[in-house]
Amino acid sequence: xxxxxxxxxxxxxxxxxxxxxxxxxxxxxxxxxxxxxxxxxxxxxxxxxxxxxxxxxxxxxxxxxxxxxxxxxxxxxxxxxxxxxxxxxxxxxxxxxxxxxxxxxxxxxxxxxxxxxxxxxxxxxxxxxxxxxxxxxxxxxxxxxxxxxxxxxxxxxxxxxxxxxxxxxxxxxxxxxxxxxxxxxxxxxxxxxxxxxxxxxxxxxxxxxxxxxxxxxxxxxxxxxxxxxxxxxxxxxxxxxxxxxxxxxxxxxxxxxxxxxxxxxxxxxxxxxxxxxxxxxxxxxxxxxxxxxxxxxxxxxxxxxxxxxxxxxxxxxxxxxxxxxxxxxxxxxxxxxxxxxxxxxxxxxxxxxxxxxxxxxxxxxxxxxxxxxxxxxxxxxxxxxxxxxxxxxxxxxxxxxxxxxxxxxx
Amino acid sequence: xxxxxxxxxxxxxxxxxxxxxxxxxxxxxxxxxxxxxxxxxxxxxxxxxxxxxxxxxxxxxxxxxxxxxxxxxxxxxxxxxxxxxxxxxx
Numbered sequence: 001x002x003x004x005x006x007x008x009x010x011x012x013x014x015x016x017x018x019x020x021x022x023x024x025x026x027x028x029x030x031x032x033x034x035x036x037x038x039x040x041x042x043x044x045x046x047x048x049x050x051x052x053x054x055x056x057x058x059x060x061x062x063x064x065x066x067x068x069x070x071x072x073x074x075x076x077x078x079x080x081x082x083x084x085x086x087x088x089x090x091x092x093x094x095x096x097x098x099x100x101x102x103x104x105x106x107x108x109x110x111x112x113x114x115x116x117x118x119x120x121x122x123x124x125x126x127x128x129x130x131x132x133x134x135x136x137x138x139x140x141x142x143x144x145x146x147x148x149x150x151x152x153x154x155x156x157x158x159x160x161x162x163x164x165x166x167x168x169x170x171x172x173x174x175x176x177x178x179x180x181x182x183x184x185x186x187x188x189x190x191x192x193x194x195x196x197x198x199x200x201x202x203x204x205x206x207x208x209x210x211x212x213x214x215x216x217x218x219x220x221x222x223x224x225x226x227x228x229x230x231x232x233x234x235x236x237x238x239x240x241x242x243x244x245x246x247x248x249x250x251x252x253x254x255x256x257x258x259x260x261x262x263x264x265x266x267x268x269x270x271x272x273x274x275x276x277x278x279x280x281x282x283x284x285x286x287x288x289x290x291x292x293x294x295x296x297x298x299x300x301x302x303x304x305x306x307x308x309x310x311x312x313x314x315x316x317x318x319x320x321x322x323x324x325x326x327x328x329x330x331x332x333x334x335x336x337x338x339x340x341x342x343x344x345x346x347x348x349x350x351x352x353x354x355x356x357x358x359x360x361x362x363x364x365x366x367x368x369x370x371x372x373x374x375x376x377x378x379x380x381x382x383x384x385x386x387x388x389x390x391x392x393x394x395x396x397x398x399x400x401x402x403x404x405x406x407x408x409x410x
Numbered sequence: 411x412x413x414x415x416x417x418x419x420x421x422x423x424x425x426x427x428x429x430x431x432x433x434x435x436x437x438x439x440x441x442x443x444x445x446x447x448x449x450x451x452x453x454x455x456x457x458x459x460x461x462x463x464x465x466x467x468x469x470x471x472x473x474x475x476x477x478x479x480x481x482x483x484x485x486x487x488x489x490x491x492x493x494x495x496x497x498x499x500x
Binding site for chain 1: 446447448451454455464467
């Protein structure tokens with residue numbers, strides 16, 4: 001094999017559609033102001049569901065706006081989210097894929113937990129509930145997990161490595177890491193990456209109810225009175241480039257994706273392990289050539305379940321030692337909810353905002369101390385402070401951990 | 411009636427714990443029996459299906475520390491509530 005010089009990877013565009021609004025700026029503004037996107041569940045079957053709240057993309061945000069009429073029938077909600085966010089990110093980056101064969105040097109790697117769940121649910125309802133004789137002919141192209149990545153590729157003529165990554169709640173972080181690795185190792189100059197999820201269907205909501213991990217009134221990460229997560233939907237998509245490529249075209253750099261860590265607990269299918277999470281954080285710092293005292297902020301996985309928040313706290317102690325008490329930690333899921341395969345991407349918008357603006361978004365609803373959660377979670381109000389470098393944690397059912405390490409733009 | 415409910419619940423707990431029903435005492439917890447979190451949730455589901463009831467969501471639900479008797483009590487409470495509602499949903 002040929003040897004390659006590892007290239008630095010930077011972020012030059014971001015886009016989002018989330019419970020806090022139609023773009024990345026709305027998401028970041030909402031988070032730093034401590035606004036919650038969690039509302040009473042809006043669903044045709046809400047009356048017979050036990051789950052009462054969710055963080056949904058508001059009705060006045062149309063994720064299909066601007067998508068051409070030939071493409072629209074091909075899209076599940078999850079792909080519409082991805083296209084919407086990708087357009088914002090690509091526009092912000094100012095990149096022109098028609099120049100110098102760049103399309104062939106651009107990868108598209110999109111994370112999603114389950115892909116076209118809305119399509120799956122609709123067609124199951126038709127077939128089993130209404131005894132329909134045939135499924136809609138576009139069922140397969142709408143529901144396939146790679147649909148979001150493929151539609152981004154087609155819309156902008158991107159012909160490099162293109163595929164989906166699925167690792168439940170770590171999907172977005174795994175996708176972003178994969179995209180960064182392609183650039184780092186010279187297999188692509190640019191990558192469009194992030195995560196998308198739209199799975200608030202009757203079937204999926206019933207499945208989550210049955211796991212008994214959903215909160216009934218609010219998401220309260222790290223608070224003594226927390227009792228579960230709040231499901232969400234949305235997407236965030238980013239433009240990643242090699243540092244040289246971004247500098248050569250005079251791009252505005254939002255942040256550097258300096259390193260990453262990925263581990264598996266190899267213990268339990270749902271119960272998290274502090275060792276696995278700590279190892280991923282330690283790897284991410286080492287990969288980025290950062291020491292614990294260089295990290296000013298951790299965007300926690302922070303789901304608000306009893307188990308996650310205690311285990312994640314233990315993991316931060318393990319990875320950071322004495323510096324654990326000095327690092328600012330927050331769970332923005334307290335505001336945008338848990339968008340599963342998109343969550344790491346929504347949270348990267350928060351991390352970029354923190355690095356760029358020097359503001360750490362808060363953990364809202366932190367009402368009661370929990371002796372087992374003994375770190376600085378930036379309770380309820382954002383904090384102005386210089387943020388030189390940050391970690392962003394995502395941990396998934398299945399025992400999968402993916403951590404990003406980011407630095408301020410060079 | 412209570413005897414029957416208790417017997418049925420204990421049998422289901424024993425099955426989940428892969429042990430003999432004689433090993434199930436009122437004060438035995440699922441944790442004592444090695445029924446871990448996901449298995450406990452599965453047992454709750456089996457009990458709901460068996461009795462055609464729904465347990466209310468617990469605040470900070472932790473079935474691991476529930477005793478066999480507390481499960482029986484919860485089933486009885488749900489059955490009573492169902493009877494009081496006149497089984498209108500059937």
